[in-house]
Amino acid sequence: xxxxxxxxxxxxxxxxxxxxxxxxxxxxxxxxxxxxxxxxxxxxxxxxxxxxxxxxxxxxxxxxxxxx
Numbered sequence: 001x002x003x004x005x006x007x008x009x010x011x012x013x014x015x016x017x018x019x020x021x022x023x024x025x026x027x028x029x030x031x032x033x034x035x036x037x038x039x040x041x042x043x044x045x046x047x048x049x050x051x052x053x054x055x056x057x058x059x060x061x062x063x064x065x066x067x068x
Contacts, residue, residue: 005050015040024057
């Protein structure tokens with residue numbers, strides 16, 4: 001039986017494209033998204049292991065651990 005992973009929620013509207021979360025993610029589950037004037041991070045939940053490093057790293061609070 002596989003253990004359920006408690007993944008953080010993500011709000012791209014708060015993202016300022018500093019890319020700190022992209023660099024910090026050990027699973028490379030967060031990637032850069034950029035369209036001319038609109039840039040933000042995006043999380044791929046199937047790759048996320050729930051380590052919550054992104055929650056601790058993001059200066060804008062885009063990631064939240066609602067699974068407490």
